[in-house]
Amino acid sequence: MTLACRGEGGDADPSGVATDYTFTVNWGDGVVSTGAVAAASGHFTGTASHTYATKNTYTVTVKATDGGGSAAAATGTATVKK
Numbered sequence: 001m002t003l004a005c006r007g008e009g010g011d012a013d014p015s016g017v018a019t020d021y022t023f024t025v026n027w028g029d030g031v032v033s034t035g036a037v038a039a040a041s042g043h044f045t046g047t048a049s050h051t052y053a054t055k056n057t058y059t060v061t062v063k064a065t066d067g068g069g070s071a072a073a074a075t076g077t078a079t080v081k082k
Contacts, residue, residue, distance in 0.1 A: 003050055006047050007047075009043060016066070021046070022034060022065045027060055034048070035048030060075065061075045
């Protein structure tokens with residue numbers, strides 16, 4: 001099963017550019033990916049995808065960090081049944 005994550009957010013820095021940010025996803029199976037960050041209509045999006053090799057329930061954590069070290073994270077679960 002392939003899972004895709006997309007995060008979206010803004011920053012108070014009006015001169016911020018996409019390269020100021022990192023977007024990482026811990027897929028819960030030992031793999032951590034760095035996603036692509038792009039500017040979109042006054043905010044930024046981060047995207048990443050991953051294919052799971054085995055059936056299981058995984059804890060997935062998405063984290064966005066700016067160049068100054070500020071970060072936000074969210075955690076959820078992915079259940080792979082096939």
